[in-house]
Amino acid sequence: MPRNRRPQDRDEKRDEIVRAAELLFTRDGFAETPLSKVASAAGVTTNTIYWYFADKDALLVGVLDRVLHEALAEAAALPDRPWDEQLLWALARLQRYHRLVTVVHARANSSKVIDSWHTGFHDLADAMLVEGFREAGAAEDDLLLRAQLAVFVIEGLLMHPHDESAARSMLRLLVPTAS
Amino acid sequence: MPRNRRPQDRDEKRDEIVRAAELLFTRDGFAETPLSKVASAAGVTTNTIYWYFADKDALLVGVLDRVLHEALAEAAALPDRPWDEQLLWALARLQRYHRLVTVVHARANSSKVIDSWHTGFHDLADAMLVEGFREAGAAEDDLLLRAQLAVFVIEGLLMHPHDESAARSMLRLLVPTAS
């Protein structure tokens, strides 16, 4: 039996599909881009997508995983900065995914895979923000509350047009060390 | 020319369609309920909906207007209460519309009518919350900021499962007079 027959090829093709979907989902929207467009952008036929993904929602999860890991890698490579600037950086970095934010919330109610991804994302985000607020000197007993609140505010800013200064002062309200 | 030929009938039928749509959109979701189900629940044929609404998005706006006005009427009939309890009441009252919240954000990116409704909703919500925070004794220069922040937090709570106590303490964080 040929174990690992051509795992590289398989992953590469899967990746091409995900990359095509990422571009289209973030630019045009998830409901607005038919799988046929993803397929032609990836240079495959529509049905081929179903060899790599169970359905359209599973493809969205593939996109979500990819963009999350990319953003995390970029964040990790960054020099240390004050906590409120880190939050501001995250907000700016995630701005390009605002259409994914809305569709994840909308489809989490109907799709099991997206609901699972969404739960996992918040677990991760909460954990990271708890750590950030702890280092920023927030009181130990409302760390999780502050983290969840910050996530809601960032999501809110992502989903609503706003100017930089409004975002800045809104996030400052959440940081304990701010004046 | 028969002015007002049967305006009552027209409004009544329109209302039946909206009520049927409200039930199905809030319970099963907007994308998940075909117009055929709305139609049969309202006792009309699918195409009849198009006599009253330009398209499915316009019907959603009809539902949004209806539920908003109802919630506002209920709120107006309430006795005066401390500000944080009013926020908590609003959160509980709007909980049943959490599926509408997510879909409005998702479709505001693609649909003009929904985007307009969404903008108008936030203008109204911000104005009401500014007034509430003013009466609650918030500093005059960050009233709007606090209002927008409170709206984001309430939307965040609506879109994510949470227990009552978490919501309570999160909203308390926003109210200036809280300890």
Added chain:
DNA sequence: ACCTGAACACCGTTCAAGT
């Protein structure tokens, strides 16, 4: 003015058939 039956275009998904 109001309603309907029938049709159209589109899209997610499946499946039998290929290599």
Added chain:
DNA sequence: ACCTGAACACCGTTCAAGT
């Protein structure tokens, strides 16, 4: 294992035709 052509089911929307 991987890919495709063809078909299916569904759904939003339109339109000519009725009253």
